[in-house]
Amino acid sequence: MNTEKNPISIYMAPLQEYTDAVYRNAHFRLFGGVNKYFAPYLVLQNDGSVKKSTWRDILPENNPNVLPVPQILAGTSNEFATLANKIHELGYREMNWNLGCPYPMVTRRGRGSGLLPHPGRIREILDKAFTLPEINLSVKLRAGQESKDELFPVLEVLNDFPVTEIILHPRIAKDLYKGEADRKLFAEAKEICQHPLIYNGDITTADDATNFTEQENISTIMIGRGILQNPFLAGEINGTSVPDPKEKNQLLREFHAEVYSAYAERLNGFSHQHMRMIKFWSYFSENFPEPRKAMKKVKKATSDAKYDAAVGEAFRQFEW
Numbered sequence: 001m002n003t004e005k006n007p008i009s010i011y012m013a014p015l016q017e018y019t020d021a022v023y024r025n026a027h028f029r030l031f032g033g034v035n036k037y038f039a040p041y042l043v044l045q046n047d048g049s050v051k052k053s054t055w056r057d058i059l060p061e062n063n064p065n066v067l068p069v070p071q072i073l074a075g076t077s078n079e080f081a082t083l084a085n086k087i088h089e090l091g092y093r094e095m096n097w098n099l100g101c102p103y104p105m106v107t108r109r110g111r112g113s114g115l116l117p118h119p120g121r122i123r124e125i126l127d128k129a130f131t132l133p134e135i136n137l138s139v140k141l142r143a144g145q146e147s148k149d150e151l152f153p154v155l156e157v158l159n160d161f162p163v164t165e166i167i168l169h170p171r172i173a174k175d176l177y178k179g180e181a182d183r184k185l186f187a188e189a190k191e192i193c194q195h196p197l198i199y200n201g202d203i204t205t206a207d208d209a210t211n212f213t214e215q216e217n218i219s220t221i222m223i224g225r226g227i228l229q230n231p232f233l234a235g236e237i238n239g240t241s242v243p244d245p246k247e248k249n250q251l252l253r254e255f256h257a258e259v260y261s262a263y264a265e266r267l268n269g270f271s272h273q274h275m276r277m278i279k280f281w282s283y284f285s286e287n288f289p290e291p292r293k294a295m296k297k298v299k300k301a302t303s304d305a306k307y308d309a310a311v312g313e314a315f316r317q318f319e320w
């Protein structure tokens, strides 16, 4: 556990369809420990609009407990300006640019990690971006699209602009989530990066977070799947909340109930709600003594009543 004198700041990573407003606001209220929540990316559709569900996700009225940092996926300065202006109009003064998304659907259009082999384009976009009003911009990136050699020219470009911070997930896009995040590469990047460099990738325990931040002499990390699997993780790392097993069980129940009822309000019908909850359980089930068993029952439920019964049974695992 980290001492109070030197707390670690934790950023919650954006995961499309997992860390939405429902999830973030419930997590903040019940578990805390996270200093900033990043919203999954907004992107322009072919008709120039933003998909309704992702737009609703960042509306301040849908984020009553904690405002996220909105993230944009933009491959040209026009796309960047359109999205940045829309977000600015909502009152946000901080946003994040996604240079990491690895999926071909995105990279083929020169967005996300598709920009990493083109530092010149990144420079052009940033040249225009910093003429926009009141923009506090951070960047989240992978180590490259095809090769880790792409990282250093991009960091050199970013050094020339007043970005607030850079979050590095040190894997190349081609590898998706295979293998291990390259922590040595992060250490090398820190040597040349003139902005605060934040590490992201594969942190799932408080010990790992503490050891790594000490070793690298950094004070901020971003965590995604580790928090989805263990919503207490941020609190465990920075010592803000350490509940006993009974309290933990109660918090997990409340968390589930809050997320489930929020989806019931927002989504149309059990099957949509169920699909969303299956995503939630794909990580949440890791909190249970028998994760697979819990997941299997929840997945099979075909009605509200059957889902409730499956959830009841999963929580009874704690009583054995």
Ligand SMILES: Cc1cc2nc3c(=O)[nH]c(=O)nc-3n(C[C@H](O)[C@H](O)[C@H](O)COP(=O)(O)O)c2cc1C
Pocket (backbone or CB within 6 Å): 013, 014, 015, 016, 017, 018, 039, 040, 041, 071, 098, 100, 101, 140, 169, 200, 201, 202, 203, 222, 223, 224, 225, 226
């Ligand atoms: C299903 C899924 C959706 C994701 N969506 C986004 C996204 O919208 N924006 C983004 O910057 N990263 C996204 N990511 C990447 C995560 O933010 C994060 O960088 C990655 O999971 C590594 O961190 P972790 O090992 O702590 O989970 C996504 C990852 C997954 C698995």
